[in-house]
Amino acid sequence: MALRAARHRRSWKRRFLAGASAAAAAGLAVTATMAINAEAAWTSSWNVSASGWSAADSPQVSVDRQGDALLAWTAGDMSTTYSYQRVQTRVQYASGTKGAIRTLSPDGAAVSWPETASDDTGDSAVVWQQDSQVVGRRVAASGSLVGPLQKLSTSAPATTPVVAVTPGGTAMAAWAEIRDGSWYAVARRIKLDGTVGAPITLGSGSAEKPAIGVDRNGQFVVAWARASDVVARRITSTSVSATKVLTTPIASYGGFGMVRVGVDRDGDAVISYHSGGGAVAQVWASRWSRTGTLAAPLRISAAADNAGFHHALATDLDGDSMIVWTRYANGKLELLGRRLSAGGTRGAVTTLGLGDRPDLALDDDGDGMLVFHTVVAKSTPPYSYTKTSARLVSRSGTFGATKTLTSDGRVPQVDTAPSARFTVVWQQESFPYPIKSVTGP
Template sequence: MAARARRHRRSVKGRVWAGVAAAAAAGVAVAATLTTSAGAAWTSTWNVSASGWTASDSPQVAVDRQGDSLLAWTACDQSTPGCYYRVQTRVRTAAGATGAIRTLSPDGAAVSFPEIASDDTGDSAVVWQQDGHVVGRRVAASGALVGPLRRLSTSGPASGAVVAVSPAGTAMAAWTEIRDGSRYAVARRLMTDGSLGVPLTLGSAYGEQPAIGVDRSGRFVVAWVRGGSEVVARRISSTAVGGTAVLTSSIASYAGFGSVRVGVDRDGDAVISYHSGGGERAQQWASRWSRTGTLSAPLRISASTDNVGFAHALATDLEGDSMIVWNRLNSGRPELLGRRLSAAGTRGTVVALGTGERPDLAVDDDGDGMLVFQTVVPTSTIPYSYTKTTARTFTRSGGWGTARTLTSDGGAPQAGSRPTARFTVIWQRVSYPYTIRSVTGP
């Protein structure tokens, strides 16, 4: 995640007890067990995409402050020649009512990687890659499309689109595009009526996907990799684009930086997490950039002995406390680790979360949240593996709940939250026809 403004959180009441001594002896804490209230429950899993359509690997979900969700994905109608993919969305209310499926992209276009975000009342923005450019549309809280399809990028090829929406509804998209052989990070507003702001060229870029977040007053933070050798960030208010902050000047990275994520609290204090490559060990880092412009020294999140993978997730609550989850190889298997980072910059205990990859995080207003991830499980029979999606809740104090398998046939999960710890998860079935599915809980 890039950390998105739509993700919120709530308190989960429960008991936390000690972990296993063997893991503690290895220098990594075992996740504590969390007992949720007896009234907590998951809804039935339901099919989001249409029967007869086959989806691709990019489901997304955004949840507003009433608990209504907008779900987005790409899929194609198998009954049509060529089975070209289209970006589609669907609303599901907090009460469980589902809206009609809407198609946002034109027939025959080459589309991929939709990203979505919602404001407080459910008005949303959807951006994606289409025919070498970045495009976007607004979607009303009812699910109806607002205004025409808009081309956001100014040159091509353009890729890596991300989006955040302010509480009042202004959307800001950011991406990387190529002009005259050079790459640039660019941002642009997409208004509630579907009209566009002017393109904002933020600076040179390396080609990595940027990250974006927004505070409660509508100030955006965009972070990206510049030149492969540093991570930088800028703030964008309604009237100005701030100066560039260089976050990584004190870190040596022989193979460059990547996998940038942004979390922003209610007042505009930002946490930017990223991966450093090369040298003896790849590492996971985080930088804290206050709303007044004070930049703290980078914090090493992973252990110095770990060889960290690129997949990681960041979520920041309204008070500025964050959860960071990343992966490393353990005996050839991807293992997920988690760590709390307080608003004051205090790093919590590293917690081993089990085998998994493609993590995503959602948090509520108070800092309680959910991690979702996929795990490829080997088997002794054809096809010799299956992919499952797992969810784990965590508390604002850093206690972790037990793992819950949401499906044994699904991956690429994403999660969103209401203001009070009720989470909506979306994933794609791994078996044909790759149906998009969703569930809400606990």
């Protein structure tokens, strides 16, 4: 029954995307029947965070191969004097059952920016910034905590952690920290039992957030920005590769940043990033094969476009990627997207309308979802509201119609099960700012 339902969802999705694409090409409106079918496949949104707690932005979600999702966020108890933020998690099972809320961080600590990743069976790792250090903790598939809180960084301040988990459960965290006045990129394993490995100094870095991905064989790719370039290294269970410079042909007077990594099943990596300075900021992508071959950087945004701050990258198991980015146009931010094939062919650019803070997820075969938020002006105070929306993406790179998930939400994040069942999480924009989630289609 589960397999039949998954096939039905995928068949419906392809018919919907194909119909939307054909209608658009013919200059026709997408029919109301399509919209009804799309909405019927979504669950109702629900409050992830506890009543009486006020959450911060940038909640996170990771989904295992059964479709169970771990949601992570920061929130403070408004009934307490100082309402200290705590890192909290909660499991949403594919069946729809919700687990208990777990608090991972101690009371009184200054915490921010949790990141999470899960293995095939739902055992997860959560990392975050705490009191100028980077810390982490394991969470079992049941939602229970495994082992003690672990300090991962070796110096302070340490910031902007990211994490990936192998199919079998070994996690790797990466972050930036200052040693003797200089920034370094550092990585460290967090094992299934909650113990940690030795720190791995990757090399000189910057305060920019690194990026990390992992293939189906358990090989990690970590990429990060330095003062004048973007570099990457591979980490296996027994070795760390030499540093690979990705950006040698690109002039960037303002430096590089916003690094993202996508990895296919065998370890071929796509690394996307911003270049600053010059006339306009631009988005690029480098392809680094598992054999070590580095292709020339590909310009993703148009040469004349001034790219915005945020962009998103997702890669399927065959190595095909989708990239969505923002650009400034007439004083507003709009979204654009294009496909990048495993062979390095850039698809046509699709203009997606106004939006910001994009996030992407692709399933095993490349069917995906884009989520984003849009600030909409209105004539009465507070003179704007923020809505969170989603668009399906076909494996050929076609974007479906926009579906509004909420008219009161910001900073959405999305992840997927292997067969295109997506879990989305966001922060409600209005007080008391709960974290909310929905699953579909």
